[in-house]
Amino acid sequence: SQTIHQWPATLVQPVGSPLSLECTVEGTSNPNLYWYRQAAGRGLQLLFYSVGIGQISSEVPQNLSASRPQDRQFILSSKKLLLSDSGFYLCALGRSSYNSPLHFGNGTRLTVT
Amino acid sequence: AQSVTQLGSHVSVSEGALVLLRCNYSSSVPPYLFWYVQYPNQGLQLLLKYTSAATLVKGINGFEAEFKKSETSFHLTKPSAHMSDAAEYFCAVSVGSNYQLIWGAGTKLIIKP
Numbered sequence: 001s002q003t004i005h006q007w008p009a010t011l012v013q014p015v016g017s018p019l020s021l022e023c024t025v026e027g028t029s030n031p032n033l034y035w036y037r038q039a040a041g042r043g044l045q046l047l048f049y050s051v052g053i054g055q056i057s058s059e060v061p062q063n064l065s066a067s068r069p070q071d072r073q074f075i076l077s078s079k080k081l082l083l084s085d086s087g088f089y090l091c092a093l094g095r096s097s098y099n100s101p102l103h104f105g106n107g108t109r110l111t112v113t
Numbered sequence: 114a115q116s117v118t119q120l121g122s123h124v125s126v127s128e129g130a131l132v133l134l135r136c137n138y139s140s141s142v143p144p145y146l147f148w149y150v151q152y153p154n155q156g157l158q159l160l161l162k163y164t165s166a167a168t169l170v171k172g173i174n175g176f177e178a179e180f181k182k183s184e185t186s187f188h189l190t191k192p193s194a195h196m197s198d199a200a201e202y203f204c205a206v207s208v209g210s211n212y213q214l215i216w217g218a219g220t221k222l223i224i225k226p
Contacts, residue, residue: 004156017174032212043216043218043219044157044203044215044216044219048212049213079224088154090156092156095212095213096212098145098207098208098212099162099207100144100207100212101159101162101166102157102159102214103148103159104156104157104158105156106155106156107154107155107156107191109154
């Protein structure tokens with residue numbers, strides 16, 4: 001079965017520091033991978049998605065970036081965190097099919113201080 | 114443009130009472146619809162999905178949803194609420210050329226003892 005690993009579970013970082021969140025998946029190959037963010041009062045916001053190695057689509061312009069160096073690895077990064085980057089970051093995997101649901105990891109709670 | 118509206122950011126019911134969470138969508142094509150549940154500090158978990166096979170869809174934990182094309186609705190129900198149902202619930206529709214999900218804003222379900 002498909003498994004999504006996200007780490008760390010919680011993270012506290014000062015403003016201006018770099019960020020690297022990693023997501024790895026097991027039990028599947030060639031998945032579509034997604035990074036979502038939940039911030040207080042803002043619902044689910046799609047940040048990036050990837051349909052393959054090295055292929056990244058950005059949905060929201062910001063100081064975050066994503067990379068997919070391997071088929072089952074998806075990384076979210078920032079060179080300098082802002083207070084507004086605080087939130088709950090979720091990695092998800094899916095398929096290029098309308099009736100295929102997304103499967104989510106357990107998320108990373110990021111607090112920028 | 115496609116959209117999803119969840120009526121009520123918070124819904125409060127007594128334990129044992131009927132749960133009704135509302136979701137309306139707008140879509141120019143037949144939609145694929147999903148309900149997800151999110152417990153505190155966890156990722157989202159698929160409750161059920163509608164893919165045109167049957168208008169009444171049964172999901173996990175005793176939840177079900179009925180697709181009503183004439184009302185463009187996909188409301189989530191459960192006959193008898195349990196304390197463990199307290200969570201946030203998200204409705205989503207799958208549309209578009211890149212198989213993206215359009216998300217509702219979420220409804221927090223509060224169960225009163």
